[in-house]
Structures are given as C-alpha cells and as structure tokens.
Amino acid sequence: MAALHGAHLHKPVFTDSYFLDKATQMVGLGTDMVTIKDMSGLILPSRVARLVTLFKKHLKVPVHFHTHSTPGYGLASTLSAIVNGVDGIDTNIWYFAGGPGAPAIELVYILCKKMGIELELNMEAIQAINEHLFTMHRELSVYDTVGKLPKAFNPLEDRLPAEIDRFFNDAITAARKDKEDDLILYCRAIESFFDFPEPDELLNKAEIPGVLYAELRKQLKRTGREDLLDEAMKLIPRVRMDAGLPPLVTPVSQIIAGQAMACAQDEAEGRPLYSKPISPYISLVRGEYGKTPVPVDPEFRQQITGSREEQGYDASEYLFQENPDLEGSADKLAENEKELLLLELFPTNARRYLMQQKNAEVGK
Numbered sequence: 001m002a003a004l005h006g007a008h009l010h011k012p013v014f015t016d017s018y019f020l021d022k023a024t025q026m027v028g029l030g031t032d033m034v035t036i037k038d039m040s041g042l043i044l045p046s047r048v049a050r051l052v053t054l055f056k057k058h059l060k061v062p063v064h065f066h067t068h069s070t071p072g073y074g075l076a077s078t079l080s081a082i083v084n085g086v087d088g089i090d091t092n093i094w095y096f097a098g099g100p101g102a103p104a105i106e107l108v109y110i111l112c113k114k115m116g117i118e119l120e121l122n123m124e125a126i127q128a129i130n131e132h133l134f135t136m137h138r139e140l141s142v143y144d145t146v147g148k149l150p151k152a153f154n155p156l157e158d159r160l161p162a163e164i165d166r167f168f169n170d171a172i173t174a175a176r177k178d179k180e181d182d183l184i185l186y187c188r189a190i191e192s193f194f195d196f197p198e199p200d201e202l203l204n205k206a207e208i209p210g211v212l213y214a215e216l217r218k219q220l221k222r223t224g225r226e227d228l229l230d231e232a233m234k235l236i237p238r239v240r241m242d243a244g245l246p247p248l249v250t251p252v253s254q255i256i257a258g259q260a261m262a263c264a265q266d267e268a269e270g271r272p273l274y275s276k277p278i279s280p281y282i283s284l285v286r287g288e289y290g291k292t293p294v295p296v297d298p299e300f301r302q303q304i305t306g307s308r309e310e311q312g313y314d315a316s317e318y319l320f321q322e323n324p325d326l327e328g329s330a331d332k333l334a335e336n337e338k339e340l341l342l343l344e345l346f347p348t349n350a351r352r353y354l355m356q357q358k359n360a361e362v363g364k
Contacts, residue, residue: 041068072199098196244292
C-alpha cells in the first residue's frame with residue numbers, strides 16, 4: 001500500500017481492541033447477540049481464538065462466528081471458534097459448502113461429536129434436505145462458478161477411512177494446543193479428501209468475499225472483459241484504502257469491486273485512475289454510508305465528489321413510501337411493522353406482493 005500511495009502506512013486499524021469496542025457499543029445499544037463476521041474467509045484460527053476469548057470475557061450476550069472457505073481457512077477457524085467457547089456458528093449444507101460457502105455442517109457435526117458437544121440438530125432432516133438440494137444444485141450448475149461438487153457423504157451412515165478419521169482427531173488436538181499451521185493442514189486434508197474446492201490464494205491478496213469474487217468473474221465474462229480480472233483484483237486494496245478502508249460487507253464490497261473494475265478499464269484504455277467513478281463509490285467517498293475506519297483524504301474526496309468536506313446521509317428529509325388504502329376498504333396496504341419495512345426497502349416489488357396477498361385473502 002505504501003508503494004501504491006507513496007506514503008507511510010497507517011497504524012493498524014482492525015485490532016482486537018477495535019472489534020471489542022465495536023461489540024461493546026452494539027451491546028450498549030441493546031443487541032442480543034454479537035457475530036464475528038468474516039465475509040472474505042481471511043480470519044486465521046489464532047485470531048478467532050483471541051477474539052472469541054476476548055468477547056466471551058467482556059460481553060454478556062452470546063457470541064457467534066461466520067466465515068467462508070474460499071482462501072482455505074474456514075473449517076480450521078470454525079473449529080478454533082468452537083474450541084474457544086463460541087456460542088453459535090454459521091455453516092452450509094454439504095452440496096453448498098466449501099469454496100465461497102461456509103464450512104459443511106456435516107464436518108462440524110463430526111468434530112463436535114468427537115469433542116462431546118451436543119448439537120440441537122436433526123441430522124436425519126438435514127440429510128433429507130441435502131438430497132433435495134443435490135437435485136437443485138444440478139439444476140443450477142450453469143451458474144456454479146466453482147464447477148465441482150464434493151463426494152457424496154452421510155455422516156449418519158458412511159464410515160470414514162481410518163486415516164481421515166485420524167485427521168479429525170488431529171485437527172481437534174491442534175486447535176486445543178493452538179498449533180495453527182497443523183490445524184490448517186489437517187482441515188485442508190479433510191476437505192481435500194471429500195473434494196471440496198481447493199484454497200484460492202488470490203483472495204488473500206484482494207481481501208474480498210469469495211461470493212463477490214465469483215460474481216466479479218461472472219460479470220466480466222458476461223461483458224467479454226475477462227482479461228481485466230487480474231488487474232481489477234490487484235486494484236481492490238487501493239480502491240478500498242482510498243475510500244477509507246471500509247469493511248467489505250454488502251453493499252460496500254460490491255461498490256469497491258465495481259470501482260476496481262472501472263479503474264482496471266481506465267488503465268486498459270490509457271486513462272488516469274478514477275476517470276469514471278461509479279455513482280455508489282462517489283456516495284461512499286462523500287460519506288453517505290457513514291464514518292469509515294480511516295479518514296478519507298480531503299484531496300481525494302475533492303477529486304471524486306467535487307468537495308473536500310464529508311457529507312453524511314441526511315435522513316431528516318427522508319419521505320416514507322406511500323401506504324395506500326385498499327380499494328373498497330378502510331385498511332391500508334401495509335398493516336404491520338414487517339409489511340411497512342418491506343414497503344420501505346423494496347417499494348415496487350413489495351407493493352405488488354402485498355397487493356397479491358390482500359387480493360388472495362379477499363378471494364378466500
């Protein structure tokens with residue numbers, strides 16, 4: 001980053017104390033759980049261990065953990081979270097797990113069973129769902145950017161080979177002894193045996209969620225500019241840093257990736273970077289998405305938005321969506337908090353959906 005900007009690197013931003021402070025603020029606002037959400041799958045087992053331990057010590061609400069598997073740390077970091085007392089984890093069912101997805105619930109089930117941890121799961125139901133989703137996955141295979149499925153496996157019926165069973169035991173031992181390299185090695189060996197996608201090291205450099213990476217590839221392929229993928233991935237750290245180092249979670253991750261694509265196009269066509277900033281990126285740099293972890297350079301903000309000053313989103317002039325009367329009735333289209341929220345978030349689709357619902361109720 002210093003080479004890109006010709007300046008010294010800033011001090012570390014996303015420290016353990018930074019995350020604990022954010023979590024404490026959330027609890028103070030009334031949240032009933034806190035999730036360590038790692039959308040890019042970049043968090044290492046040792047960092048998970050520290051954060052979970054820290055949160056469990058200082059927070060009085062349940063602590064959950066969410067990660068993905070694209071760079072190859074997902075299963076190892078999930079096991080580390082479990083060993084260090086996390087209250088809940090996110091997983092995916094077998095045929096949608098690994099790669100851009102979360103670790104497989106079936107692998108977590110085996111690990112927890114070996115550690116004597118009881119899960120409130122109906123594995124019979126999960127296996128029935130998995131069989132149905134296998135058929136669905138085949139129907140959606142044209143959209144699958146990974147291009148492979150893991151070997152069929154049912155933890156309730158299938159017997160693990162002795163060597164693979166030993167890998168599960170070794171992974172648990174490594175997690176308990178904080179031997180990170182061994183833990184990652186054993187977990188990757190387990191996933192490799194079942195033919196889950198291999199780790200994608202490119203994600204470690206670009207630091208974007210695997211799902212977003214897959215979408216980026218798909219968009220470039222659709223526009224016939226797949227040649228821009230490597231350069232767009234290289235530009236993502238700079239585009240993110242210029243915008244104040246925002247966390248890459250929807251919708252900001254899509255904004256950063258979209259601007260990186262635009263900058264890659266600038267380079268390919270001999271224009272200066274940011275010759276055509278996209279509208280959401282302008283809003284992000286302006287300040288409409290809130291405070292960023294690192295202040296945006298005023299000169300850069302001037303270049304992108306035309307003003308050096310940060311301008312947050314002004315909600316005071318927000319106009320709520322019209323909630324019309326139902327024809328021939330004194331009732332409103334949106335009758336409760338859930339329906340009002342749908343109307344605000346998705347005005348057109350929600351209006352059509354709610355109208356269909358009300359008409360169907362009248363027709364009964």
